[in-house]
Amino acid sequence: MTAISAELQPLPARLAWFAADTWVVARRHVMRLFHRPDELLGTLLIPVMAVLMFGFVFGNALGAAMTLPGDEYREFLLPGLFALTMAFGIGNTTISVASDIRGGVLDRMRSLPMSPAAVLAGRSVADLLTAAVELAIVMGFGTLLGWHWHGGVGALLAAFGLLALLRLAFSWVGILLGLLVSGPEAAMKYFALLFPLAMVADTVIPTDLMPDGLAGVARWNPLSATVITTRRLFGNPSAPTTSWVAEQAPALAVAWPVAIIAVSMPLGLVRLRRIAR
Amino acid sequence: MNPQSGLPAILCEDVRKSYPRRGQVLDGLDLVVEPGTIHGLLGPNGAGKTTAVRILSTLQRLDSGRAMVTGRDVARDPAGVRERIGVAGQYAAVDEILTGRQNLQMFGRLHHLRARVARARADKLLERFDLVAAADRPVRHYSGGMRRRLDLAVSLIRSARVLFLDEPSTGLDPRSRNDVWDAVRELAGSGTTVLLTTQYLEEADRLCSRISVLDHGRIVAEGSPAELKARVGGNLDDAFLHLTGRPMLVGVA
Numbered sequence: 001m002t003a004i005s006a007e008l009q010p011l012p013a014r015l016a017w018f019a020a021d022t023w024v025v026a027r028r029h030v031m032r033l034f035h036r037p038d039e040l041l042g043t044l045l046i047p048v049m050a051v052l053m054f055g056f057v058f059g060n061a062l063g064a065a066m067t068l069p070g071d072e073y074r075e076f077l078l079p080g081l082f083a084l085t086m087a088f089g090i091g092n093t094t095i096s097v098a099s100d101i102r103g104g105v106l107d108r109m110r111s112l113p114m115s116p117a118a119v120l121a122g123r124s125v126a127d128l129l130t131a132a133v134e135l136a137i138v139m140g141f142g143t144l145l146g147w148h149w150h151g152g153v154g155a156l157l158a159a160f161g162l163l164a165l166l167r168l169a170f171s172w173v174g175i176l177l178g179l180l181v182s183g184p185e186a187a188m189k190y191f192a193l194l195f196p197l198a199m200v201a202d203t204v205i206p207t208d209l210m211p212d213g214l215a216g217v218a219r220w221n222p223l224s225a226t227v228i229t230t231r232r233l234f235g236n237p238s239a240p241t242t243s244w245v246a247e248q249a250p251a252l253a254v255a256w257p258v259a260i261i262a263v264s265m266p267l268g269l270v271r272l273r274r275i276a277r
Numbered sequence: 278m279n280p281q282s283g284l285p286a287i288l289c290e291d292v293r294k295s296y297p298r299r300g301q302v303l304d305g306l307d308l309v310v311e312p313g314t315i316h317g318l319l320g321p322n323g324a325g326k327t328t329a330v331r332i333l334s335t336l337q338r339l340d341s342g343r344a345m346v347t348g349r350d351v352a353r354d355p356a357g358v359r360e361r362i363g364v365a366g367q368y369a370a371v372d373e374i375l376t377g378r379q380n381l382q383m384f385g386r387l388h389h390l391r392a393r394v395a396r397a398r399a400d401k402l403l404e405r406f407d408l409v410a411a412a413d414r415p416v417r418h419y420s421g422g423m424r425r426r427l428d429l430a431v432s433l434i435r436s437a438r439v440l441f442l443d444e445p446s447t448g449l450d451p452r453s454r455n456d457v458w459d460a461v462r463e464l465a466g467s468g469t470t471v472l473l474t475t476q477y478l479e480e481a482d483r484l485c486s487r488i489s490v491l492d493h494g495r496i497v498a499e500g501s502p503a504e505l506k507a508r509v510g511g512n513l514d515d516a517f518l519h520l521t522g523r524p525m526l527v528g529v530a
Contacts, residue, residue: 017389024386032374035415104370108431111334113359114387276338 018115025109025122029096030129040134043092047085047138051077054204055145062205071146072237078139078147079159079231080203083223085138086131086167087198090174093127094187097178101275110275120175120268127171128164135163150235159233162253166226169257172264179271202227206239207246219245222260225252284348286312286439286470287333292342294328294494302328304494306342310472310487315465317485318474325494326474327367330441333472334364347438363432366443366474370428373417377408377427380416381434388435395434402430406460422453429460439470446480458484 009017033039054062055074063073097120100106109119139147149156181187200214201207201221210218218224228249231238241247287310294303302325310316318326331337332344335355343350349357371380378399385395403412406426411419416427425445432440445461446454461484465471475481481488482502490498490505498505 020389021387024383028372028375028379028383031379032372035374035376103373104367105372107336108364108370108384109387110336111359111362111364112384112387113356113389276336 014115018118018121021114021118022121022125025118026125026129029123029126033130039092040130043085043088044134044137046088047081047134048141050081050084050204051138051141051145054081065209066206066239068237074142074145075147075236076231076238077204078142079234079236080201080227081142082135082138082163082230083166083201083227084198084203085134086163086226087170087223088194089127089131089134089167090170090177090194091187091191092130093123093171093174094178094181095184097123097175098181098184098187101179102183106275116272117269120272123175124168124171127167127174131164131167135160147236151233155233155235159230162226162230162233165254165257166222169222169260169264172261172268176264176268176271179268179275197221198223202239202246208239208242219243222252222256225249225256229253284312285309285345286314286347287316287472288343288345289329289333290343292329292332292344293340294325294332294337295340302494303332303339306491306495308489308496310470312470313465313468314486315461315471315473315484317481317488318472318491319476319478319481319488320474320491321476324491326491327443329491330364330443330472330474333358334362334441335359336364360435361438363435363437363440363469365428365432365440366445371416371424371431374415376413376415377419377423377430378403378412380427380431384431385434390435398434402433406430407456420453421448422450422456425449425453425457426460429457433464437469439472440464442471442473444475444477444480445473446477 051074054077059073059077060070063070063076066073066076068076097106100109100119106119110116149159151159178187181190200210200218202218202224207215207218207224224246225248228238228241228246230253232250241249245252287308289306289308292303292306293301295301304325306325306329308318308329318329320326328337332339333346333351335351335358339352343352345351346358347361349361351358372383375383381399381402382392382395385398386392388395390398403409406429408423408427408430411423416424419427429442429445432442442461445457449457458480461471461473473481473485485502487501488499488505489496498508500508
């Protein structure tokens with residue numbers, strides 16, 4: 001049978017196996033979604049409900065607070081909800097990793113001659129593919145309700161890139177949490193903690209309208225940088241930037257996710273190795 | 278059958294492992310398993326069976342001692358060991374949401390088989406384990422026996438030299454149990470070494486050519502089922518009571 005030892009090979013061959021293993025694991029997660037498309041629903045319902053709640057129920061009031069008409073507020077809102085969608089994907093990531101540990105699938109993979117890091121990398125690749133679908137759905141829904149992008153194609157692609165980068169950062173945080181929590185039900189218990197993370201940011205209302213202390217926290221929220229920058233890239237209305245953090249938004253929209261990945265990815269890999277102790 | 282004949286398929290020398298909360302789980306385990314045999318690791322709950330297998334299948338590190346599988350050191354060459362083993366039972370699971378075929382192909386690919394080879398191998402194993410009709414159904418809809426057979430098939434996706442098997446017949450009806458036993462015997466017949474852990478004496482008696490009785494993290498007796506029975510002049514149940522001072526779990530596999 002044609003099978004080659006992974007560890008005795010030179011680096012390029014090992015990288016090739018790592019890439020191949022990562023792709024097989026990513027495909028596994030995508031195939032699971034075809035069997036259980038309802039798993040996407042959990043992540044999607046929140047932004048879709050948020051469009052309805054904030055866009056329509058509170059939309060005119062929030063717009064008035066910002067001296068914007070309701071339909072312009074909805075244009076303002078949607079990029080916030082795109083980033084929120086990226087953030088909420090973390091729930092599925094964490095639950096999936098925790099379930100694989102509990103169910104023994106992770107052990108099966110660790111007993112194979114595959115690259116152990118590919119187990120985690122495959123999950124994050126699958127997260128990116130899933131995020132693209134989720135984003136397309138939320139964007140389609142937003143378009144139905146009057147959201148448009150007014151920039152060029154380059155700006156549009158840059159906005160997609162930033163949202164994907166944000167999702168990648170949340171993916172690695174989710175993977176790390178999945179490796180740390182006691183089980184999938186613990187992951188579900190803490191899901192509600194995502195709401196302050198997603199709302200205390202420039203997502204639904206501009207930080208300037210928040211109480212002073214909270215506004216300071218919200219401005220530094222990694223989501224804010226992505227939201228402010230993508231709003232500009234989509235050519236949607238945005239609040240005037242009154243703080244240093246907001247002025248640095250484009251740089252922070254890259255720096256924040258990169259920093260988060262730089263911390264959570266190595267921690268996740270160390271944690272994976274520690275499972276053998 | 279084994280190209281490295283003369284070398285034991287599994288060798289443990291004074292293997293020790295302790296956990297912060299459970300204390301000393303393996304307390305100087307010595308074990309030799311000859312190639313091509315079905316070897317039973319028999320012991321009550323908490324005796325250290327699972328830990329022993331987890332160390333041998335590279336899922337857990339040992340504290341001290343030496344463990345070799347087909348001549349490869351599990352601590353120094355875990356990748357070499359992983360290429361030669363299959364792991365089934367509670368030690369490793371399959372994906373419940375995917376179909377049986379998807380599981381087989383995926384684990385074949387992760388065993389670094391080429392896509393075409395993995396597909397062909399999956400088809401062969403589905404046939405061999407009588408799962409063709411259920412091949413494209415999600416595993417969560419499988420019966421206990423089907424699931425156990427798939428588990429066995431997945432662990433054999435690349436012809437393993439050593440197979441670790443955990444209580445292969447627990448929870449199965451007699452017919453499925455016999456099917457699984459036949460499959461295990463067939464494997465050993467074709468040269469695969471099987472290390473089987475079980476709490477069930479009947480299973481050990483019917484399946485294994487040699488049995489090691491594990492208690493408190495070390496081997497307290499070893500021999501063929503007949504030898505163990507002869508030592509105390511009764512059945513395996515009495516032998517176990519005699520050796521460990523405790524009755525074996527009363528149950529029928």
